[in-house]
Amino acid sequence: MAILEVREITKNFGGLTALKDVCLSVQEGELRGIIGPNGAGKTTLFNVISGDLKPTGGKVYLQGEDITGLPPHKICKKGLGRTFQLTMVFPELTVYESIWVGINSRKEKPWDPFRSFEKDSDVSERAEELCRIVGLYEKRDELASNLSYGDQKALEIAMALSTDPAVLLLDEPTQGVSPKEAEGLIELIVELSKRMTIVLIEHSVDVVLRLCHKVTVLNEGRVIAEGSPEEISRNKEVQRIYLGT
């Protein structure tokens, strides 16, 4: 059974159709790539799946459960984590605190005023572990706003991981970062994909074709191709869109 199933999602913004009958079926453990030119509807699809936008039509199932139209905090609790194309960190929290807040949301009483911030060992251990996983352990006491853009992208991933998701949506995790930092982030994604299901939007077609098990191509709000990297790179229509021939 698919862990994430998108069925005939349509999203209209007024007269503009951003997504039209999009279907996507992601198996457990898969690393799925989504590519497509600018404006193809990739981020809109993520926004619909994660609850930021309500679809005009269609259904989204996560682990067999209908999550269509639920608010983001509920979808997060059902096991979905996501990052954002333009980083969305907490500027005035440190790396450690940002991750801590995410782990805390999974506690039974995340609001309990009599639980100490410092002394909750299972939260703090996990927070430190996540700092290490994304390579920010040395910078854990830095304010998020003081991090480089690449480090903020890494922090985004750590925050998405902090809620212990079954499915992770990554929206252009290497966009706008230096090639060296991008290489580190790609290694991290490969490492994570061994343990969880990941759906990756990526601008760089090369990266997606290199990493992903299966690739979906969106154009003008529709799925135009889906298949293994080899199939996609041979697909005539994909070549036409990307090369303009």
Add this chain to the structure above:
Amino acid sequence: MPRGPRSLAMQTMAFCIFAMAYDLCFGYTNQCSLGHSVFFGVGAYGVVLSLLHLQSGILLGLLIAFVAGMVVAFLMGSICVRLTEAYFVIVTALFSAIFHLLSLDMTWLTGGDDGLSVTLPDISVGGVRLSLYDPMTNYYFILVFFLASYLLMRRITEAPLGKVFISIRENEKRAAFLGYDPFRYKLAAFVLSGAFTALAGSIYALTLRYATADLFGLYWSIIPIVWCLIGGVGTLVGPCIGVALMFFFQYYVSAWWTHYLILFGVLILVILRTSRKGLLGYLLGR
């Protein structure tokens, strides 16, 4: 302790509770309420009416005021907290105006502009009887509530809850994607803020020994913003510095020049121009 500074200290402490409570809402969850005079007035009338009509005694009266503030904040917050930014500000201000007009009008309950005076009964704690007419007892009584409020609010802001508040302030959408319902947490901050504001109002009414409809006026909604802005938003100590500075101007500078508010206004501009996080933010940021 001489009389002047002592009564000044007592008022300062009551207003510090108000300022810290306001910052729970303003500084910690970025909700710029113009409706806090509602809670201040509800607190003041809560204790005064309990004493007059229920003969409740002072401690129970304060508890009633605190709970009343909580309930009113919950009802008001259920409407206002859903709104964002300017809409939130305007609707909270409307509530303040409604409560002010009603309290002016319902003289049978509130005494209107003239207010209601009250005689303070003795407090008996563990067989000891204390009278708030004794200045030193009154002073320590307020000190205890000030410290208790500070410690409780510090506990809240340093606990996970405080971090969640800050994360919502920093990026509400991101906090939602980490599994927090922003509405619920913002409402929680609003209710806690309202309850402690009511406590401040009730203590202020006890020092005045009366409550008047003026306590619902817009002045009491705006002044906490000023305290927080000059002292430093997003902290508990900052707003207290704001209160102290304002009192310094009100009592000492005013003796020297009646138009001290002009100076104070200039000072606010200078402080905010230098540091957006007020005096405390400036000192900590150096």
